[in-house]
Amino acid sequence: MDKLNEIQNLYKEYYSYAIKNDLLEVPEGIEYREFGYGYFKKVDNRNISFKDEEEYKNWVLKNAPFHLYKSLSYMEFPDKSGGANKKKVFRREIAFDIDVHKTNKCRHSDDWVCDKCLNAAKEQAIYLIEEFLMPDFGLSKEDLQIAFSGNRGYHIYIKPKDEEIRNIIEHYEKPQRRFFIEYILGKNLNLNKVGSGWRRRLVKEFKKKRIATKQFEKEENWKKIIEKRKNKDKIYSIINETLNKLELDEKVMDDDIRLLRVINSLHGYTGFIVKEIKYKELDNFNPLKDAIFNGFNKKFYNVKIKQKVDKINIGDEIYSTKSKEIPASVLLFLFGHGVDFEIIG
Numbered sequence: 324m325d326k327l328n329e330i331q332n333l334y335k336e337y338y339s340y341a342i343k344n345d346l347l348e349v350p351e352g353i354e355y356r357e358f359g360y361g362y363f364k365k366v367d368n369r370n371i372s373f374k375d376e377e378e379y380k381n382w383v384l385k386n387a388p389f390h391l392y393k394s395l396s397y398m399e400f401p402d403k404s405g406g407a408n409k410k411k412v413f414r415r416e417i418a419f420d421i422d423v424h425k426t427n428k429c430r431h432s433d434d435w436v437c438d439k440c441l442n443a444a445k446e447q448a449i450y451l452i453e454e455f456l457m458p459d460f461g462l463s464k465e466d467l468q469i470a471f472s473g474n475r476g477y478h479i480y481i482k483p484k485d486e487e488i489r490n491i492i493e494h495y496e497k498p499q500r501r502f503f504i505e506y507i508l509g510k511n512l513n514l515n516k517v518g519s520g521w522r523r524r525l526v527k528e529f530k531k532k533r534i535a536t537k538q539f540e541k542e543e544n545w546k547k548i549i550e551k552r553k554n555k556d557k558i559y560s561i562i563n564e565t566l567n568k569l570e571l572d573e574k575v576m577d578d579d580i581r582l583l584r585v586i587n588s589l590h591g592y593t594g595f596i597v598k599e600i601k602y603k604e605l606d607n608f609n610p611l612k613d614a615i616f617n618g619f620n621k622k623f624y625n626v627k628i629k630q631k632v633d634k635i636n637i638g639d640e641i642y643s644t645k646s647k648e649i650p651a652s653v654l655l656f657l658f659g660h661g662v663d664f665e666i667i668g
């Protein structure tokens with residue numbers, strides 16, 4: 324069986340399902356959006372645009388790319404190459420991209436995934452939402468759009484229900500967007516004058532580590548307090564750890580012509596769905612089950628895996644080098660990771 328042809332058919336099968344069921348994201352203001360796609364690289368091509376929803380959907384059905392992206396920005400000339408000036412960007416969505424490394428509990432190679440690193444990614448998404456976006460920026464769950472990235476991460480879009488606010492933030496210039504992300508990364512945290520958001524977050528961490536917090540809760544000038552403490556090294560290290568908790572891709576906030584994966588497209592490295600998740604479903608979301616297209620669990624292939632691979636747990640099954648029969652979901656994962664295997668039937 325021709326491997327590439329079969330993979331391409333699986334992508335087509337998914338996209339026809341996703342489009343028929345109205346699952347594939349159709350970016351707002353589609354005629355102003357740039358699209359990009361890839362098969363063997365993440366982005367083989369960009370500067371693509373569509374005049375309307377129909378043209379876009381037909382293109383996706385026909386080409387079924389392994390990676391599919393849309394611009395966060397709205398542009399007058401989305402199909403022009405040569406940067407934001409040529410494209411005339413006039414509006415831009417705000418989104419965060421959490422992209423985590425494998426954890427020290429992971430027992431696999433760098434580019435593989437397991438429940439531990441996928442959980443770490445989810446915890447970071449929840450932390451960003453519950454510790455920053457909601458309390459410090461006053462956003463509610465209705466103002467957020469959350470998507471699993473299809474690999475070890477999450478995309479969190481800020482889409483305030485209040486049109487006026489949305490209009491303001493989608494006209495932020497780069498320095499304003501930078502301010503947003505730098506606050507979250509604690510880059511401008513000043514220990515001589517700690518604001519309420521960071522105070523709340525850090526006090527919480529201090530309490531977990533049994534540091535006396537009474538003074539920190541009352542005073543703004545923490546430097547003064549810490550320097551007098553015997554355990555100041557420990558305190559500084561907790562602060563440092565807290566500041567580095569989130570693995571955010573700063574470019575996704577920064578870059579004027581940034582592309583981000585289309586929601587409910589497939590991720591070509593894993594074959595997982597870039598799945599939209601409601602905030603209240605996030606806690607129980609398990610990508611190894613919930614981001615797998617159901618149709619891919621029902622179709623099986625006899626394969627010969629010709630190299631040693633780490634175990635992969637998809638659905639409720641564990642697959643390894645020895646597996647002789649694998650579902651389409653695992654086939655896509657192995658293919659996306661460049662594993663040498665043969666389809667026998």
Ligand SMILES: [Zn+2]
Nearest residue numbers: 429436437440
């Ligand atoms: Zn892992």
